[in-house]
Amino acid sequence: MTPAIVIDSLSKNYGTVEAVRNISFKVQSGEIFGLLGPNGAGKTTTIRCLCTLAKPDGGKIEVGGISVLDHPKAARRRLGYVAQEVALDKVLTGRELLALQAALYHLPQSKAKDRIAELIALLDLEDYADRKTGTYSGGIRKRLDLAAGLLHKPEVLVLDEPTVGLDIESRFIVWEFLRKLQKAGTTVLITSHYLEEIDALADRLAIIDHGQVIAEGTPSQLKDRVGGDRVTLRIQEFSPIEEAQQAKSLLEALPFVEEVIINHSQGNSLNLVVTTGSNCLSKIEQSLMESGLPIFSLAQSRPSLDDVYLAATGQTLMDAELAAASSRDLKAEKKQQMKSS
Numbered sequence: 593m594t595p596a597i598v599i600d601s602l603s604k605n606y607g608t609v610e611a612v613r614n615i616s617f618k619v620q621s622g623e624i625f626g627l628l629g630p631n632g633a634g635k636t637t638t639i640r641c642l643c644t645l646a647k648p649d650g651g652k653i654e655v656g657g658i659s660v661l662d663h664p665k666a667a668r669r670r671l672g673y674v675a676q677e678v679a680l681d682k683v684l685t686g687r688e689l690l691a692l693q694a695a696l697y698h699l700p701q702s703k704a705k706d707r708i709a710e711l712i713a714l715l716d717l718e719d720y721a722d723r724k725t726g727t728y729s730g731g732i733r734k735r736l737d738l739a740a741g742l743l744h745k746p747e748v749l750v751l752d753e754p755t756v757g758l759d760i761e762s763r764f765i766v767w768e769f770l771r772k773l774q775k776a777g778t779t780v781l782i783t784s785h786y787l788e789e790i791d792a793l794a795d796r797l798a799i800i801d802h803g804q805v806i807a808e809g810t811p812s813q814l815k816d817r818v819g820g821d822r823v824t825l826r827i828q829e830f831s832p833i834e835e836a837q838q839a840k841s842l843l844e845a846l847p848f849v850e851e852v853i854i855n856h857s858q859g860n861s862l863n864l865v866v867t868t869g870s871n872c873l874s875k876i877e878q879s880l881m882e883s884g885l886p887i888f889s890l891a892q893s894r895p896s897l898d899d900v901y902l903a904a905t906g907q908t909l910m911d912a913e914l915a916a917a918s919s920r921d922l923k924a925e926k927k928q929q930m931k932s933s
């Protein structure tokens with residue numbers, strides 16, 4: 593079957609910034625595919641190239657077998673795009689805004705009216721459709737953006753960080769809607785820097801970092817590839833460092849323990865990687881008890897997508913975001929200094 597999306601060796605530079613470097617991935621028809629990556633990773637750039645809003649410097653992009661570069665109009669008909677940030681005209685009502693969008697898509701007026709009513713019902717927007725969009729909350733606005741992206745019944749819906757800044761409940765509404773859409777046959781490509789969002793929604797994902805794909809697969813495959821379960825334990829709520837070090841030495845001697853790290857910022861708790869499948873919790877408890885170190889708390893979990901990210905890049909996604917933020921701050925500071933000098 594022809595994939596819904598093919599991105600092959602895509603590159604895009606902004607001046608000297610290599611926003612996207614040789615990215616390749618395929619999205620199969622009917623899948624929810626996630627693009628996960630920290631701020632500045634190249635998610636929006638990739639999506640803008642796919643949706644014909646930016647011109648790649650190299651590579652191929654296809655939607656349903658059609659080359660986006662050679663046939664942009666035909667590709668656009670197949671694609672719905674929900675942008676990361678939308679500047680809504682605040683004085684129009686939701687329904688008026690959808691009508692305006694429908695005209696941009698050249699939908700005949702009679703058809704547009706029915707389609708708009710259908711989408712308003714589908715996204716539970718009846719109570720809001722005839723109010724000015726300036727009065728909408730973030731969650732309602734996002735639902736209107738989704739409706740706008742779906743007006744022309746695209747085969748593929750592309751969403752750029754659709755739940756950023758939304759509260760948990762609004763986020764769940766968007767997730768549920770995307771699952772419903774998938775059941776009805778639409779392919780979904782979603783970018784996010786929320787690990788739990790991609791974990792919950794995506795059939796497959798690609799992790800991108802500094803403009804490159806660093807891992808690709810189903811969430812389960814990627815977690816299995818990292819290997820080992822995680823165990824978090826505390827001797828006390830806040831253990832003295834000597835006590836944590838003593839526990840670390842004891843635990844490192846156990847045959848199923850692969851790695852022990854003392855987490856100083858979490859009250860000297862201990863993070864362990866253990867061989868998957870071993871019945872390790874009772875053995876850990878017994879070993880520490882025998883040495884006079886009773887356990888305050890103990891929990892085992894499978895690797896998370898954050899562990900996948902950590903294994904691929906050597907830092908957590910959160911640390912990558914912080915690094916990106918501070919580099920942005922530095923750049924802004926430099927610019928300001930240059931202006932004032």
Ligand SMILES: Nc1ncnc2c1ncn2[C@@H]1O[C@H](COP(=O)(O)OP(=O)(O)OP(=O)(O)O)[C@@H](O)[C@H]1O
Pocket residue numbers: 606609610611612629630631632633634635636637638676785
């Ligand atoms: N129009 C532009 N001009 C110059 N540089 C740009 C432009 N758009 C993006 N970039 C740069 O390209 C890189 C990738 O940006 P992009 O917006 O694709 O990342 P992102 O993964 O979508 O990040 P975020 O999570 O913050 O939305 C960044 O270094 C960014 O600063």
Ligand SMILES: [Mg+2]
Pocket residue numbers: 635636637676752753
């Ligand atoms: Mg972005």
